[in-house]
Amino acid sequence: MGTRVETCLRAGVAGLVSVLAGVAVGELVALPISGYASPYQAVAAFLVDHAPAPAREFAIDTFGTADKTALMVGVGAVLVVLAVVAGLLQSWRPPWGLAVVAVFAAFGVVAAVTRPTMEPAFVIPPLVAGVVSGVALVVLCRGAAPREEGTDGGWSRRQFIGAVGVLTAVAALSAVVARQAGRAGDIMAERLRLTLPRPTSTAAPVPAGVDVDVDGVTPFFSDNATFYRIDTALQVPRLSTADWRLRIHGMVDREITLTWDDLTAMPAIERIITLTCVSNEVGGDLAGNARWLGVPMRDILTQAGVRTDADMLLSTSVDGWTSGTPLADITDGRDALLAIGMNGEPLPLEHGYPVRQVVPGLYGFVSACKWVVDWEITRFDRARAYWTDRGWGVRAPIKTASRIDRPAPLSRQPAGRVVVAGTAWAQHRGISAVEVRVDDGPWQPADLAPQYSIDTWRQWVFDWDATPGQHTVYCRATDAAGRTQPEQRVAPIPDGATGWHSRVFRIEG
Numbered sequence: 001m002g003t004r005v006e007t008c009l010r011a012g013v014a015g016l017v018s019v020l021a022g023v024a025v026g027e028l029v030a031l032p033i034s035g036y037a038s039p040y041q042a043v044a045a046f047l048v049d050h051a052p053a054p055a056r057e058f059a060i061d062t063f064g065t066a067d068k069t070a071l072m073v074g075v076g077a078v079l080v081v082l083a084v085v086a087g088l089l090q091s092w093r094p095p096w097g098l099a100v101v102a103v104f105a106a107f108g109v110v111a112a113v114t115r116p117t118m119e120p121a122f123v124i125p126p127l128v129a130g131v132v133s134g135v136a137l138v139v140l141c142r143g144a145a146p147r148e149e150g151t152d153g154g155w156s157r158r159q160f161i162g163a164v165g166v167l168t169a170v171a172a173l174s175a176v177v178a179r180q181a182g183r184a185g186d187i188m189a190e191r192l193r194l195t196l197p198r199p200t201s202t203a204a205p206v207p208a209g210v211d212v213d214v215d216g217v218t219p220f221f222s223d224n225a226t227f228y229r230i231d232t233a234l235q236v237p238r239l240s241t242a243d244w245r246l247r248i249h250g251m252v253d254r255e256i257t258l259t260w261d262d263l264t265a266m267p268a269i270e271r272i273i274t275l276t277c278v279s280n281e282v283g284g285d286l287a288g289n290a291r292w293l294g295v296p297m298r299d300i301l302t303q304a305g306v307r308t309d310a311d312m313l314l315s316t317s318v319d320g321w322t323s324g325t326p327l328a329d330i331t332d333g334r335d336a337l338l339a340i341g342m343n344g345e346p347l348p349l350e351h352g353y354p355v356r357q358v359v360p361g362l363y364g365f366v367s368a369c370k371w372v373v374d375w376e377i378t379r380f381d382r383a384r385a386y387w388t389d390r391g392w393g394v395r396a397p398i399k400t401a402s403r404i405d406r407p408a409p410l411s412r413q414p415a416g417r418v419v420v421a422g423t424a425w426a427q428h429r430g431i432s433a434v435e436v437r438v439d440d441g442p443w444q445p446a447d448l449a450p451q452y453s454i455d456t457w458r459q460w461v462f463d464w465d466a467t468p469g470q471h472t473v474y475c476r477a478t479d480a481a482g483r484t485q486p487e488q489r490v491a492p493i494p495d496g497a498t499g500w501h502s503r504v505f506r507i508e509g
Contacts, residue, residue, distance in 0.1 A: 007091065007144055010160055014140035015087020015097065016080060019104065021167050022133025023079070024174035026108075030125040035238055036117045036319065039108040039126040044075050044234050046111035057493055060230065060279045064286075068234050090141040097141065098134055105130025116320020136167055187238045191353060194241065194346045199270040199293055204453070206272070212449050212459045214421045216406030220452070220459065221272075222288035224348050230277045230286060230364070232386070237318045237371045241354045246300075246338075250314075250377035253305030260354065263338065266295045271335040274425055274457045276398050278363035279492050283403050283501040287425065289456055292358050293341030298331045300338060306331075306377050314376040314383050315357060315369035323369045324385035325359060326395050327377070334360050334428055335455065338372070360455035361428030363396040363496055393495030400426040400485050402434055402460075402477035404503045412506045418466040420446075422501075423457050426479035430454030433478040436462040439471055446475070454480065468509035474502045 023040055030037035048056070048071065063070040082100060090097020108126025115122065140163060143155030155163070211220040222228075241260040249255040270293050280286035301313075306327065313325040330336040336359040340347060347353040352370030359367035365387045376383070380394060388394050402424035407413055424431045430451055435443040446462040464473070476485040489499030 010144040011087040011091035012084040014144050016083045017167050018136035019083035019133045021171035022129040024171040025132045026125040026129025028174040029128045033121045037122045042111040091144045101134045191346050196341045197264050200267040201269040203270045203272045207450050209450050210452050217421045218423050227288040228286045236349050248304045248375045251307040251310040252377050273360050273455045278365050282497050282499045291343050292339045294337030294339035297336040310377045312378050312380045315372050316374035318371040318373045322385040325367045366396045396495045398427045399496045399498045400479045402475045409503045415509045418464045420462040424477040425457035430480040431458040432480045434460040437474045466507040468507050472504050474500045476500050
């Protein structure tokens with residue numbers, strides 16, 4: 001191997017190992033400070049918070065519920081590339097490689113100090129990461145040039161590999177310890193031991209036929225493992241019931257703080273409610289239906305005494321995310337819950353354990369605050385929440401929607417009877433009709449399953465006498481107020497998608 005090529009390889013490896021070791025040590029240093037002090041997580045969260053809305057929507061559209069994983073992998077890939085560049089620069093044009101590392105560290109500090117949950121000690125991990133990366137980079141790059149025969153400069157191949165091996169071991173050990181120590185084992189164990197209170201009012205029984213039991217149709221209930229998750233939390237908050245508090249303040253007669261024991265001592269109710277994400281495209285699957293257990297939010301607001309000129313509940317998550325909910329939609333009699341249970345068990349960690357909000361009829365970004373720890377009673381003309389501050393809607397009631405679940409798109413079906421079936425929702429209004437159209441034919445009524453409540457989705461079935469050829473099938477729903485889905489498609493942002501859903505099928509004779 002030529003000397004120049006080997007030098008470049010050594011320099012690239014030196015940069016990569018140095019930066020990865022620094023990041024790993026930074027993660028280790030973050031452990032005793034806070035779960036939110038991770039420099040890697042801070043940088044990724046900074047990118048999420050400051051990304052343009054179109055970029056955020058592109059990520060959700062492209063990767064769905066794997067958007068966070070995609071972001072973390074993307075940040076890692078960029079880090080690897082820049083680390084290799086830093087090694088090359090430090091070997092050939094010192095101290096430019098060190099300057100790149102300094103920029104890494106500075107960006108990490110900025111990301112740390114701008115986190116909503118920021119504490120002064122959050123600057124320590126990125127600074128440590130920068131120092132470790134910089135020192136390692138300088139040392140390794142000094143030995144990156146292969147030793148030439150009869151000279152004292154550079155390191156032998158064995159010396160260089162040994163130094164890289166030691167640093168790699170340090171990085172790997174730090175990463176493993178940080179990962180293991182950062183696991184939510186204690187919270188998971190607490191959740192498994194937790195006994196939920198019995199509801200004073202149970203959900204009404206689910207009548208026969210609500211679930212049409214047609215192959216391919218979304219079940220009436222969404223289980224916890226598959227229930228959609230869209231939020232900005234790159235690391236799931238680990239909040240115990242002992243540490244949980246809900247501070248209620250602002251435009252109230254009495255500022256109060258609830259503990260877990262206070263909350264669970266209040267009368268709880270059980271309700272079946274469908275949730276929908278505003279990012280759901282026409283025909284998308286970012287909706288789910290579950291059995292929720294919780295305390296009516298209006299009962300808690302009554303304790304605090306809301307002033308008559310207040311119109312907004314600004315809810316804050318333990319990780320700093322906020323949502324703004326119209327007070328009128330909490331106090332109008334709907335089952336808006338401060339939820340502690342989901343489908344008969346404590347909330348899963350990723351769905352807000354130990355406490356979250358569930359408000360029928362509103363998209364989650366204005367209502368469904370997870371890991372909620374703060375309520376400020378205020379006004380829409382005085383405060384702005386996380387996504388509304390980024391140009392999204394303010395009140396965001398859920399729009400009427402319908403979806404074809406089966407047959408699968410672009411599937412081939414035999415001529416004759418073909419069962420087309422799907423799901424429709426218009427939370428807190430209810431679905432009164434679903435119609436289906438084949439190609440340019442007339443709209444025909446689908447058979448509706450019994451409606452469980454106006455706060456849940458409703459299934460539908462349409463028997464189609466299919467003839468050979470390629471066909472496009474459309475569906476549209478009408479809510480109980482008589483409003484029918486419009487034909488024109490509207491993008492999810494700023495306040496929810498709408499339009500007819502369609503699928504193309506090939507019918508074979």
